[in-house]
Amino acid sequence: MFSAQQYVKATSLQQALELNQKRSSAILGGGCWMRLGKKNYATLIDLSGLGLDTIEETPEEIVLGAMVTLRQLETSPVLAAAFGPLFARMTEHIVGVQFRNCATLGGSVVSRFGFSDIITGLLALDCEVELVQKGRVSLADYVQMPYDRDVLARVILKKNGRRAWYESFRNTETDLPVLNCAVSCLNGSARVVVGARPARAVMQEFGQMPSEQRLQEMLDKTEFGSNMRAGAEYRRQLAGVLCRRAIEQVKGDAECR
Ligand SMILES: Cc1cc2nc3c(=O)[nH]c(=O)nc-3n(C[C@H](O)[C@H](O)[C@H](O)COP(=O)(O)OP(=O)(O)OC[C@H]3O[C@@H](n4cnc5c(N)ncnc54)[C@H](O)[C@@H]3O)c2cc1C
Structure with missing residues (x-):
């Protein structure tokens, strides 16, 4: 402690x-x-006196304060209306409800854990972080930046109709993920994110929903690692299965076929 x-x-x-x-x-x-x-x-x-525990909606954006808990993400009707079950799916296996009532979005994003469910899910959306010193930065850029002493104030999601789905696999219900992935689609273009490799998530854009061959090409050039939860080759196979499941879900939406 x-x-x-x-x-x-x-x-x-x-x-x-x-x-x-x-x-x-x-x-x-x-x-x-x-x-x-x-x-x-x-x-x-302590940031808890700064009103950063709210989920606010404007016509263009959803603004999440850094002190919003994982449980708020999981149960928010605003997030469910905009992105379906994406947020519930990416949070529901993280330890337990009491834990998710404490752990914050800010702590989860700043930490940029290689196993993160939160980073993988957010990368599927059009997402920026608002840093007190550096201002707004896309999450995709932020994930690549070195750790520093800036403070994360908010996470901003574009409300542009992007459809997304989230999949993860765990050895036991609430363990860290062996692998996770998210697939999203906007105006026919697709994005595939693969995380918990067990390194930080990687993402790739596709002009349309990736064919079996295009997906395989992406996975072939993605590096997977081994740790106590799984070997690299097992993760590679799993990534194919989870990405295909997510693609099928997103294809269920008429605009994404
Ligand atoms: C046992 C266990 C199991 C877990 N399992 C999973 C899992 O399966 N999937 C998953 O995605 N995550 C998992 N996590 C991670 C968890 O979801 C949170 O990401 C983690 O606890 C950090 O959030 P926190 O609010 O507790 O941050 P803290 O512990 O309070 O802080 C973490 C770090 O972030 C810094 N920080 C916090 N907020 C800010 C801010 N606003 N600006 C700048 N720096 C800040 C702190 O100084 C600290 O360095 C697990 C964590 C634990 C302990």
């Missing part, structure tokens, strides 16, 4: 950013991952 010499409930995002510049400081999300470590932080910065 971590400890801290000083706890600060931030009164503004600017203050949070300034306090977070020291290497001995940390932003506190749900604390679910941090609590696995034993660090003694000089300053813990």
Whole structure:
């Protein structure tokens, strides 16, 4: 369990950013991952007083605050109306309801875990992150950026009618995923995302729903790794199965055939 010499409930995002510049400081999300470590932080910065726990809808966008919990993502009627069961599917196997009531979107996105269900699901959408220092950056670019001391304020989803589906495979119901994938479609074009390889997710755009051959070409050039959950070759085979299932689901939508 971590400890801290000083706890600060931030009164503004600017203050949070300034306090977070020291290497001995940390932003506190749900604390679910941090609590696995034993660090003694000089300053813990709590964002919970900044109104970042809301899901807000405008005509063009859905704006998710960094302190929105995974459970909020799972149960939000706004997200379900815009993206069907995508958010429920990408969160429902993460540990359990009590855990998902604590773990935050901000902590999940900033951490960019190789096993992340959240990053894989979000990459299927047209998604940006809003950083206090750097402003808006596409999630696809953010995933490639090195870790730094910026603060994630919000995640923004374009409401453009993109259809998406999510698949994951686990050895047991609530374990980390052995592999996950998401497929989406907009105006006939498709995007395939493969994550938990077990490295960070990779994505590829296709001018139309990928044929069996095009999908196989993508998977052939994707690197898969081995760990205690599965071997690389098993993951490659699994990726084919999960991507085909997701493609079939998305094809169910008339605009995506
Ligand atoms: C046992 C266990 C099982 C898990 N299983 C899965 C799984 O199956 N699938 C999956 O996708 N995820 C899984 N996770 C990850 C989990 O879903 C969360 O992503 C993780 O707990 C981080 O979220 P948090 O709110 O707890 O962040 P914290 O632990 O509070 O923070 C994590 C890191 O992010 C930083 N941070 C937090 N918020 C911000 C912010 N707004 N700006 C800048 N930095 C910030 C913190 O300083 C810290 O370095 C698991 C985690 C655990 C502990």
